[in-house]
Amino acid sequence: MTMSTSTPLRRIRVCYFDQWTDALEPAGDFLARAVGMDVRRRLANPGDGELLRKARLDCDWYTENARCFAALSHPELEFLPAYVGGAAGLLEFAKLPRQPGEERWLITMGHQPQLLGAMAGRIFGLLSKVGVRHLLYAFDEASRYMPGFGDVAPYLDVLIHDEAPLDFRGAALLRAGCRRIHRSWVANVLPFAAPFQEEPEKKVLFLGSKLGLTDNRLRQFEFLSEHLKDRFVPSHDHSVSVADRLRLNRYKVGLAPEGRKFGTPAMSRTHTDRPFWLGCLGAVPVSENSAAGDRLNELADAGLIVRYPHQDLKGLLRACEQALEVSEADRRRIYLHFNEHETVGAVVAQAIAGFLGVR
Incomplete structure (x- = not known):
């Protein structure tokens, strides 16, 4: 034996x-x-509908x-x-x-x-x-x-x-x-929870936030509204519901501007979770670089995100147009990488x- x-x-x-x-x-x-779960018992004012x-x-x-x-x-x-x-x-x-x-x-x-x-x-x-x-x-x-x-x-x-x-x-x-x-x-999703969409809508989803709608984000929102018109889909919820999040795989591109807590020197190389779960959905993540120019370098160098210079509106538009033209093969490569590693x-x-x- x-x-x-x-x-x-x-x-x-x-x-x-x-x-x-x-x-x-x-x-x-x-x-x-x-x-x-009844979350009301943990709230100071359970009768407040918005708080609930x-x-x-x-x-x-x-x-x-x-x-x-x-x-x-x-x-x-x-x-x-x-x-x-x-x-x-x-x-x-x-x-x-x-x-x-x-x-x-x-x-x-x-x-x-x-x-x-x-x-x-x-x-x-x-x-x-x-x-x-x-x-x-x-x-x-x-x-x-x-x-x-x-x-x-x-x-x-x-x-x-x-x-x-x-x-x-x-x-x-x-x-x-x-x-x-x-x-x-990164993305708090189970890998491959969202199926890959072979023919998503050729639109840019803007993930803004009522809590974090900074002057920089507002400028980007208004600029893209003017230039992309009906190819631009804005979302202002601070937190997209878990159920709704997976349905966002219908869009080809997802825009994740700099987070409101990411403007400090110590945070120049990292990002909020938005680009990561966008990649898991099969969208092409468009990410705003930091002022120092070193945010998510490895992902950018590997062609897994499309990055635009910090607070650069023309660069933002170019990045969105580039992302909208990404091939299905490259988008599938993005989808696989983020679900396997991010x-x-x-x-x-x-x-x-x-x-x-x-x-």
């Missing part, structure tokens, strides 16, 4: 910290009930994160069924019985750790002590602007961050073995693998 010489896969179980729940529960159970609408969008967006993290996959790792928990559930995760060889990871994102307030350092310290590793996929300059970053930093095993450099005070508190990855927050699940799975020394 021939004995197998293959190395057993590392067994990983993750728990995603979600602010829209409390106790620990299997991710599948959370996802099943999240659609009908925004809360529903926010809850759905975080639920999609949970869906992505529950579906983590890597050829050299075995991801066990995931959990989701709020503040009350984190220590429950540490106490769960482990399967043989099971390794535990907590995933937090954005500025979520601050929700634990003064207890953050103590809770993350206890989790670290019992062997739960911590990956923070941060955005919006967390090392500078997230309250309590210094309490969290000493217990991080992986930090994915959109700012460079990190604030020196926060960086000094990271443990020596913390894996640091400079990366935009989703939060792919980035997190690879980050964990890299920390463990797995290719």
Whole structure:
């Protein structure tokens, strides 16, 4: 009999910290009930219709994160069924019985750790002590602007961050073995959730925002309205609903101007998530470069986005016209790349693998 010489896969179980729940529960159970979750009990004024609408969008967006993290996959790792928990559930995760060889990871994102307030350092310290590793996929300059970053930093095993450099005070508190990855927050969608449209409408979708309609964005909006006319489709919602987002694959081009928090030197190389989920939809992402001229260089150099100079209206129009003429073959190449490499699940799975020394 021939004995197998293959190395057993590392067994990983993750728990995603979600602010829209409390106790620990299997991710599948959370996802099943999240659609009908009553978000009013978490609102200061549940009778405010606009506040309720925004809360529903926010809850759905975080639920999609949970869906992505529950579906983590890597050829050299075995991801066990995931959990989701709020503040009350984190220590429950540490106490769960482990399967043989099971390794535990907590995933937090954005500025979520601050929700634990003064207890953050103590809770993350206890989790670290019992062997739960911590990956923070941060955005919006967390090392500078997230309250309590210094309490969290000493217990991080992986930090994915959109700012460079990190604030020196926060960086000094990271443990020596913390894996640091400079990366935009990418698309929180399951790969290939949206089918590729072979004949999309030859129009440019403008993803603006009521919250972030800066003077720069307003100029771009008015300029494209004048020059593209009926080939221009504006959207002003701050957060497109999850259900509506996948339907936007009907358009050939998606425009993602500079985010309102991305004008600082530390944020010049990264972008909001908009170009990433546009690529996942099969649209050609048109992205505004930073003033420094180094935003998403790798994607631009590979022809995976069409980039235009910062605040350059004529350059913007040229980029849109160029994107509208991209061939089906090149658009399919964009679609495949973003779905395979530019989703939060792919980035997190690879980050964990890299920390463990797995290719």
